[in-house]
Amino acid sequence: MKKLSDTLGYYIFYAFAGVIACLPLTVLYLISDIAAFFVHRVVRYRLNIVRMNLRNSFPEKSDAELKSIENKFYRHLCDYGVELIKMTRISEKELDKRITIDNFDLFYEQLDKGKNIILLLGHYGNWDWLSTLERRFRPGVTLAAVYRPLKNPGIDELFIKARERFGTLNISKNNTLRAMIRIKQSKQPHVVAMVSDQTPSVNNLEYWTNFLHQDTPVLTGMDKIARQLDFSVYYIDCQVVKRGYYKATLSIIESDPASLEPYEICERFIRKVEQTIQRDPAFYLWSHKRWKHKREK
Template sequence: MKSRLIYWLTYAGMWLLALLPFKVLYILSDGLCFLMHHVVHYRRRVVRANLCNAFPEKSAAELRDIEREFYRYICDYMLEEVKMLRMSFKELCRRMEYDNKEEYLAMIEKHGGIVLLIPHYANFEWITGMSSIMQEGDIPVQIYKPLHNKYMDAMFKRIRTRFGGYNVAKHSTAREIIKLCRDNKRVAVGMITDQSPNPNEAHYWTTFLNQDTVFMDGAERIAKLMDFPVFYCELQKQGRGYCRVRFDLITETPKATADGEITELFARRLEQTIRREPPYWFWSHKRWKLKREDTIQHG
């Protein structure tokens, strides 16, 4: 009962917020940014430690600039996701630009599906509108990790399906994609690929932003299972409330790649993206909490 009440109160508040125009939301975002950064100090130690370890070559002043811009970005991101509750499909398409659509669509047509490697970068949630560039009947599949609270989970699923996305729980990925393909559906499978895995999922380690880092390899395994071409989603902020994504082909033949090769290529591409414009990645995540010895211990 308590969880349901919290859900409806949260949903009502978010729904009212979503009614506000972007200009007003960004005024609220500026106030929220001040509170999170300078009053509440939201994960400030985590942000600073992550930035210092990732960019040892940068001066203290440069790191402070990135930190300040990150808090501005993360507050914008949160309110932009809320806005998705009421944003029209037309407005989403106007604010999210898609480059090199021809290659992306041709690969779906040729192979029956593709895998999109998506980072926690810029306005990545808005990629859910990619159904606007797909052929009628093709399905943009979003792989997600269910939240523990079933009511909050339902709310975020609702947000992410408003624009034609098909949500698939992480543990059901292979089964659901195989089922869609057997039903002669063509799919674009979007997978957030820079999350920190659980110890029992920690399969691929590499050096990333000067640190020993483990990556989830689920996207690579799905690509090889289905023999779907793999694309990297190169996201670039175009200003507040505007973003552009380019789909860069990593491989058309995933089964011909070595184990870990696709995941490594993703890590290298993401590192390039972050170094180009550092503030727009999720620095508040405890990305490096898992250590290699933890995975050895857990077998």
């Protein structure tokens, strides 16, 4: 029965998404404005979590400043939703107009040396649109994206197909290490994108640091894999230029990860995410339960 329900849900959502995705983004943003009002003011989606996260992250800001960030956040959250659906139909030409990377050639500083790359990013701006960069690489370079499967397998499949439209290789979070070993053994150049600022599971609270004024556990998988398999580690900083337009900037976190102490990559990464957020806080995923774990005394 559950499988039937998931299948029906998939086809209903697929049909709905297909119709919506055909609309131009100018129309989708009008829909997003309406949705933002209901999500924020009527449904009050995770409003207490958003307000708590903002208040704890920016104790120096006034109530008026926090309210302004909150309002912009819900608008962008709904923009992200329609942009995600649009990803199933958007053209490469449209994406290239809306996402710019000024220093894309920095990738080749390590790829040309025969090094694979782990590309780290946070839940900022539109991280899913950044997973469509495969076609911008030279022939022979593969972009892979590590993703966390959604609870509804039908909807999960829809967004896997959306990324695959642009040649991106999808890697389920649970298969990350095995996939990375295969990539290493293949001798073919890969860039593996990981959104790595989420909360670790309760069984993986290995490394803690101060992030946005709060005691915070950090995912450690990217640190271990990079040092074990000798992947260079990059960070991609996403900036929202204006509604629906993004500018990304690359930087190298470390080209010789085996030389670092354990968790140093985690620390460098979280500092870069912090800098991205502090530049313009509204475009971070504040509805996420980022600080649900507390360190044992």
